[in-house]
Amino acid sequence: MQPLKRVVVVGNGIAGLTTSDSLRAAGFDGELTIVGDENHAPYSRPALSKAALLDGGEMTSHHLPPSGHGAQEILGVSASRLDVARKAVILDDGTDVPYDAVVIATGSRARRLGNADLDGPEVEQLTLRNLEDALTLRKRLISKPSVVVLGGGALGMEIASGCLSAGCEVTLVSRDRPLVQQLGPYLSDVFVASAHRDGLKVASSRAVGLRDAGGHRQVLLADGSVIEAELVISAVGDVPNLEWLSTSGLLSNGRLEVDTRGRLRPDVVAAGDVAAFPTRHGIRRVPLWTSAIEQSKVGALALVQGDDAPELDFQPYFWTEQFGLNLKASGFLPLAGPPGFVEGNPHDGPALMRWSHEDGSGTAVAINYRIPIPKLRRLSNTAPAAAPPLTNR
Amino acid sequence: MKIVLDRPRCEGHGLCEEAAPQLMHLDDDGELVLDVEAVDNGDLEAAKAAVRVCPVAALRVA
Ligand SMILES: Cc1cc2nc3c(=O)[nH]c(=O)nc-3n(C[C@H](O)[C@H](O)[C@H](O)COP(=O)(O)OP(=O)(O)OC[C@H]3O[C@@H](n4cnc5c(N)ncnc54)[C@H](O)[C@@H]3O)c2cc1C
Ligand code: SF4
Numbered sequence: 001m002q003p004l005k006r007v008v009v010v011g012n013g014i015a016g017l018t019t020s021d022s023l024r025a026a027g028f029d030g031e032l033t034i035v036g037d038e039n040h041a042p043y044s045r046p047a048l049s050k051a052a053l054l055d056g057g058e059m060t061s062h063h064l065p066p067s068g069h070g071a072q073e074i075l076g077v078s079a080s081r082l083d084v085a086r087k088a089v090i091l092d093d094g095t096d097v098p099y100d101a102v103v104i105a106t107g108s109r110a111r112r113l114g115n116a117d118l119d120g121p122e123v124e125q126l127t128l129r130n131l132e133d134a135l136t137l138r139k140r141l142i143s144k145p146s147v148v149v150l151g152g153g154a155l156g157m158e159i160a161s162g163c164l165s166a167g168c169e170v171t172l173v174s175r176d177r178p179l180v181q182q183l184g185p186y187l188s189d190v191f192v193a194s195a196h197r198d199g200l201k202v203a204s205s206r207a208v209g210l211r212d213a214g215g216h217r218q219v220l221l222a223d224g225s226v227i228e229a230e231l232v233i234s235a236v237g238d239v240p241n242l243e244w245l246s247t248s249g250l251l252s253n254g255r256l257e258v259d260t261r262g263r264l265r266p267d268v269v270a271a272g273d274v275a276a277f278p279t280r281h282g283i284r285r286v287p288l289w290t291s292a293i294e295q296s297k298v299g300a301l302a303l304v305q306g307d308d309a310p311e312l313d314f315q316p317y318f319w320t321e322q323f324g325l326n327l328k329a330s331g332f333l334p335l336a337g338p339p340g341f342v343e344g345n346p347h348d349g350p351a352l353m354r355w356s357h358e359d360g361s362g363t364a365v366a367i368n369y370r371i372p373i374p375k376l377r378r379l380s381n382t383a384p385a386a387a388p389p390l391t392n393r
Numbered sequence: 394m395k396i397v398l399d400r401p402r403c404e405g406h407g408l409c410e411e412a413a414p415q416l417m418h419l420d421d422d423g424e425l426v427l428d429v430e431a432v433d434n435g436d437l438e439a440a441k442a443a444v445r446v447c448p449v450a451a452l453r454v455a
Contacts, residue, residue, distance in 0.1 A: 017445070018445060021441065021442075021445060025438045025441075025442075044448050044449065044450060046448045047448060047449055051449065061402070061449055061450075062450075063450050064445070064450045065444050065445070065450060065452070065453050065454070068441065289448055290408065290446070293445070293446055317408070319406060326404075328406070370405045370419070370422065370423020370424075371407070371419075371423060372407035372410050372411075372418065372419035372423070373406060373407035373408055373410065373411050374407065374410060374411050374414065375407075376407075377411075
C-alpha cells in the first residue's frame with residue numbers, strides 16, 4: 001500500500017470522532033481533516049433521549065471529552081459529492097478537498113411522517129436526532145403540553161417516558177405492541193406493563209398522517225380514529241445520509257455495503273449508522289452507539305494496515321432507560337419466546353436473563369441489574385448448560 | 394496523565410471496562426473501580442478508548 005498522507009473524514013458524530021482517534025492510535029501521523037455539517041464538537045446522541053431530557057437547569061449529560069486527534073475541522077459545511085476517481089470530497093460551498101483515503105461517517109437522520117393533507121399547511125412534528133432537537137423539545141415540555149409520540153421503538157418509548165416525567169399527558173401511537181419488533185414479545189410485555197403503570201396511553205394503530213385542523217394538530221390513524229395533541233413527536237426510524245454519494249458509484253442496492261473491515265475500496269471506508277456491514281445475521285445497518293465505535297476502529301485499522309487489519313465480528317450491545325427500567329442486552333435482538341435462563345423476575349425487580357439461538361449463540365439481558373458488560377457478553381456467549389454460576393449478587 | 398471519574402454521572406454500563414480492562418473494572422455492586430489512576434504512555438491509548446466509549450462522558454483523562 002502507498003503510505004497515507006492525507007485522510008478526510010466526512011461526518012463529525014461518534015463514528016467520525018472514533019475513526020479519527022483510532023487512526024492516530026494506529027500510528028497515522030499525516031494530515032487529518034474532518035468535514036461536518038453540525039457546528040459543534042461530537043456529543044452523545046444516546047444521552048439526548050435519556051438524561052438530557054430530564055437534566056435540571058443546565059444540560060451537560062451529552063458532553064463528550066475533548067478530542068486529541070488534532071484534525072483540521074471544517075464544520076458547518078456539508079459534503080455534497082464524492083469523486084472516487086479524482087480522490088476528492090466536494091463541499092457544499094464548492095471547495096474540493098483531496099484525499100489519499102476517505103472515511104464516510106455521515107450517520108443517519110430522523111424519518112418523518114407525511115402530511116395527510118398534501119396541500120394543507122405543514123403540520124409541525126418534532127423529531128429527536130440532534131442537539132437542537134433536544135433543546136427545542138426541552139423548551140416545549142416546560143408548559144406541559146399534551147403529547148402524541150409516533151412510533152413504539154426504543155426511541156419513541158424513551159421520549160414518551162421523558163415526556164411523562166416532565167408532567168405531560170402522553171399517548172404513544174404504535175402499530176405493533178411497543179418494542180416488540182426491537183426486543184421481542186417477552187420483554188415488550190415487561191416494558192409495556194411498566195409504561196402503563198406510569199400512565200402512558202397506547203393507541204394500537206398505525207399513524208397514517210398529520211392534519212392541521214384550524215390550529216390544532218391531529219394525528220390520523222389507520223383505524224380511522226383521530227388524536228389531537230398540542231405536541232406531536234415522531235420517532236419512526238432513521239434514514240442513512242447517503243444522498244451525497246449518489247454519483248460515487250459506491251452504492252449497491254441503495255445501500256453502502258462495506259466488507260468485514262469496513263471498506264468499500266482500499267482507500268474508502270465507511271462506519272456508523274450510514275453503513276451496512278456483514279454480521280452473523282446478514283449484511284445490515286446496525287444504528288447503535290457501540291456499533292458505530294467498533295466499526296470505526298476496524299475501518300481505521302484497515303486504512304493503515306490493509307488486509308492485515310482484524311475483521312469485525314460484531315456483537316451487538318444495546319441499552320435503554322425508560323419508565324423506571326434500565327435494560328442492557330448483549331447479543332442479537334429481538335428475542336423469541338420466554339427467557340431460558342433467569343435470575344430474578346423483571347416484573348418485580350432486578351433480573352438477568354438469557355435466550356439461546358439456533359446457531360448456538362445467545363443473548364443476555366439485564367434489567368435494573370448492574371452487571372459489567374464483559375460479564376454480560378460472556379453470559380450471552382456461553383451455552384446455558386455450560387454457563388458458570390453468576391456471582392454478581 | 395490521570396483518569397478521572399465523575400461518579401454521579403456513571404451509569405455502570407461497563408463499556409469502559411471492556412475498552413480498558415487493565416485499568417478499571419466494575420465491582421460486584423456494579424460500581425466502577427479505577428484500578429490505575431495515573432496512566433503512563435503505555436496505557437494512555439487504552440485510557441482514551443475507555444473515555445471515548447462512555448456514552449455519558451463520566452470519564453476524563455486530565
Ligand atoms: C435520541 C437518540 C437516542 C439514541 N439512543 C441510543 C441508545 O440508547 N443506545 C444506542 O446504542 N444507540 C442509541 N442511539 C443511536 C446512536 O446514537 C447512533 O447509532 C450513533 O450516534 C451513530 O453515530 P454516527 O457517527 O454513525 O452518526 P451520527 O451521530 O448521525 O453522525 C453523523 C454526522 O454526520 C453529519 N453529516 C451528515 N451528512 C453530512 C454531509 N453530507 N456532510 C457533512 N456532514 C454530514 C451529521 O449531521 C452528523 O453530525 C440513539 C440515537 C438517537 C438519535
Ligand atoms: S462506560 Fe461510562 S457509564 Fe459505563 S461504567 Fe464506564 S464510566 Fe460508567
